[in-house]
Amino acid sequence: MTRPRLTERILAARVQRTIQGRVRQRRTVTRRDGVRCEVDGRWLTNFAGNDYLGLSQHFGVVDALQASASRDGVGSGASHLVSGHHANHDALEKELADWIGAPRALLFGSGYLANLAVLQSLLGEDDVCVQDRLNHASLIDAARLAGCKLRRYPHADPEGALRQLRTVPDGAAMIVTDGVFSMDGDVAPLRELSLVARVQHALMYVDDAHGVGVVGPDGRGCVAEAGLEAAGLLQLATLGKALGGYGAVVLGSEEIIGHLAETARPYIYTTALPPSQAAATLAAVKLARRDHWRREKLQGLIAHFRQTAMFRDLPLLPSTGPIQPLMCGDEKRATALATALEAQGFWVPAIRPPTVPDGKARLRITLSSLHTQAEVDALIDALCWARDAVEMGFGAAGAAVA
Ligand SMILES: *Cc1c(COP(=O)(O)O)cnc(C)c1O
Numbered sequence: 001m002t003r004p005r006l007t008e009r010i011l012a013a014r015v016q017r018t019i020q021g022r023v024r025q026r027r028t029v030t031r032r033d034g035v036r037c038e039v040d041g042r043w044l045t046n047f048a049g050n051d052y053l054g055l056s057q058h059f060g061v062v063d064a065l066q067a068s069a070s071r072d073g074v075g076s077g078a079s080h081l082v083s084g085h086h087a088n089h090d091a092l093e094k095e096l097a098d099w100i101g102a103p104r105a106l107l108f109g110s111g112y113l114a115n116l117a118v119l120q121s122l123l124g125e126d127d128v129c130v131q132d133r134l135n136h137a138s139l140i141d142a143a144r145l146a147g148c149k150l151r152r153y154p155h156a157d158p159e160g161a162l163r164q165l166r167t168v169p170d171g172a173a174m175i176v177t178d179g180v181f182s183m184d185g186d187v188a189p190l191r192e193l194s195l196v197a198r199v200q201h202a203l204m205y206v207d208d209a210h211g212v213g214v215v216g217p218d219g220r221g222c223v224a225e226a227g228l229e230a231a232g233l234l235q236l237a238t239l240g241k242a243l244g245g246y247g248a249v250v251l252g253s254e255e256i257i258g259h260l261a262e263t264a265r266p267y268i269y270t271t272a273l274p275p276s277q278a279a280a281t282l283a284a285v286k287l288a289r290r291d292h293w294r295r296e297k298l299q300g301l302i303a304h305f306r307q308t309a310m311f312r313d314l315p316l317l318p319s320t321g322p323i324q325p326l327m328c329g330d331e332k333r334a335t336a337l338a339t340a341l342e343a344q345g346f347w348v349p350a351i352r353p354p355t356v357p358d359g360k361a362r363l364r365i366t367l368s369s370l371h372t373q374a375e376v377d378a379l380i381d382a383l384c385w386a387r388d389a390v391e392m393g394f395g396a397a398g399a400a401v402a
Pocket residue numbers: 109110111112113115136138178182207209210238239240247248
């Protein structure tokens with residue numbers, strides 16, 4: 001018998017990860033109060049989340065969740081096409097479509113599921129999906145599930161996308177890109193990509209997980225910011241980032257959204273979101289639309305962070321949003337910096353391969369409208385201290401953080 005034993009393979013893989021310093025450990029939050037988190041008995045200032053507008057603990061959002069849970073219960077009880085589709089889902093879909101400016105919206109259990117659903121229900125083996133090299137992992141997995149041809153183009157390169165589309169001239173085609181890139185924080189060249197999509201008869205799909213709520217007029221996201229017609233493309237917004245909840249929504253034309261609702265397996269064969277979660281997110285969307293001060297305050301903090309960091313020679317990427325990566329190169333250095341920051345009371349994750357390319361390890365610093373300028377200043381002081389300490393070989397022996 002030459003069949004490998006899975007348990008032995010798992011053990012070997014674990015040893016390999018240990019040798020490479022790529023062991024991944026989760027941390028347990030025991031209490032959270034805004035950007036302050038209690039982790040392993042210590043309070044840290046959180047620069048590691050995606051709660052950009054501070055809505056995840058907002059009084060009005062929590063209140064909406066509690067009121068709906070008392071009325072409607074905890075679970076939805078079934079999938080959407082059986083008996084789980086609730087009036088709260090309808091109300092949230094309508095509000096999201098109205099806000100983003102798309103003809104129709106469809107809720108999903110998560111952004112990961114939504115991406116699987118979109119590609120799996122639209123593309124087959126003769127078709128092609130061209131994707132930015134830095135797209136989110138769920139989009140790569142989605143193309144694999146669809147069984148289509150997957151072609152990746154260099155980051156933010158519309159001509160690269162065009163070249164890749166030309167290699168498969170006969171199949172139906174999609175251009176798929178993150179709106180705001182999740183690990184770099186920059187925005188995709190959507191106008192140019194939409195031009196390529198038009199001449200190539202390709203459908204464009206923008207995964208705007210990190211754009212909606214933050215970017216564009218009234219926080220309507222990257223597509224609105226680029227001035228593109230939302231009916232002519234598909235977009236994804238996640239409800240777990242700037243909107244502070246859980247789940248996701250796909251927005252597009254009546255025809256495409258209707259097709260997804262009837263055929264996408266990751267929509268059909270899964271339990272609908274809890275109605276109370278939909279009620280909470282409805283309250284969060286209303287706040288995100290109305291409270292311009294949250295975006296303005298966030299932008300002020302971002303500008304202050306960038307200016308101060310550059311003045312102190314901290315190597316930032318050219319991002320204008322709340323994701324502000326600090327490049328470290330070597331992954332051991334990224335881990336050592338994260339450990340040194342934690343020792344000073346700051347939670348910043350070290351992002352390492354395979355999440356980012358080899359040699360591009362980084363600290364993924366994220367800002368929220370809940371931060372204060374004093375907290376941002378304190379983070380920068382801590383970063384400079386950590387950089388100098390690691391440079392001199394102190395504190396490099398820390399444990400893995402991300
Ligand atoms: C977070 C994220 C997702 C996944 O969304 P979830 O709701 O967390 O499953 C998809 N795409 C991008 C770009 C993301 O950042």
